[in-house]
Amino acid sequence: MCGRFVQDRSLADYVDWLGVRPASSSVEAAALARFNIAPAATVNVFHDRGDGLLISSLRWGWQPHWATGERPPPINARVETVATNRFFAEAWPNRLLVPATGWYEWAPDADDPRLKRPYFVRLRDGAPMFFAAVGRPGEGFVILTASATGGLLGIHDRQPVVLSPELAREWAAPHTSLARAAVIATRLGTGAAAFHWYPVGKDVGNVRNNGPQLLLELHRPH
Numbered sequence: 001m002c003g004r005f006v007q008d009r010s011l012a013d014y015v016d017w018l019g020v021r022p023a024s025s026s027v028e029a030a031a032l033a034r035f036n037i038a039p040a041a042t043v044n045v046f047h048d049r050g051d052g053l054l055i056s057s058l059r060w061g062w063q064p065h066w067a068t069g070e071r072p073p074p075i076n077a078r079v080e081t082v083a084t085n086r087f088f089a090e091a092w093p094n095r096l097l098v099p100a101t102g103w104y105e106w107a108p109d110a111d112d113p114r115l116k117r118p119y120f121v122r123l124r125d126g127a128p129m130f131f132a133a134v135g136r137p138g139e140g141f142v143i144l145t146a147s148a149t150g151g152l153l154g155i156h157d158r159q160p161v162v163l164s165p166e167l168a169r170e171w172a173a174p175h176t177s178l179a180r181a182a183v184i185a186t187r188l189g190t191g192a193a194a195f196h197w198y199p200v201g202k203d204v205g206n207v208r209n210n211g212p213q214l215l216l217e218l219h220r221p222h
Helices: 011-020 150-154 165-172 176-185
Strands: 004-008 035-036 042-048 053-059 077-078 095-098 104-107 117-121 129-136 138-147 158-160 193-198
Touching: 004 095, 011 042, 011 053, 011 095, 011 165, 042 129, 042 165, 053 138, 077 158, 095 138, 104 158, 129 165, 138 176, 150 193, 165 176
Parallel strands: 077 138
Antiparallel strands: 004 035, 004 104, 042 053, 042 095, 095 129, 104 117, 117 193, 129 138, 138 158
């Protein structure tokens, strides 16, 4: 986790749900309609610099300026170690929020464990969610992940750190200390009971596919 996610609502909707005044008086009201965001894509993320919410477009994947090599930039970072991992040292103090409607996971198919079936995960009440993330302009970002709990373990052993609007605001606030940010990310993420997940079609596996049809529940024959 997390290898694909969804930003289908408008930036105005996500900002309203977060409850932070935007730095700009105009926030895009048109639906983003991104149903299959993949690694290396440019993604809308939120920053809070103390004078209003800033909306930026960053590449999903952390590649600091000094990093070299052929391995693709990591897209996720383990919340248990991100603060002490030297690779993320420049990213950790730069806290971001990634607004989303949900994410996809791939789990072994019940009929054939050699194959994997995609699932879509969203909040039970249908509300937007906010992933805790770190990164900075020009070098990208990573989504923080934690050990999955409850029923989510059935589809993956990791899950994104999802924050309630109140905690998301505190996470992003510049006056929040690094120590408090670590507590929020490691201990206060949304638990499995708040989520609903269901199987979806395999078209989501192709990054060229987009559209609300990707979110349709796949009803298996009995």
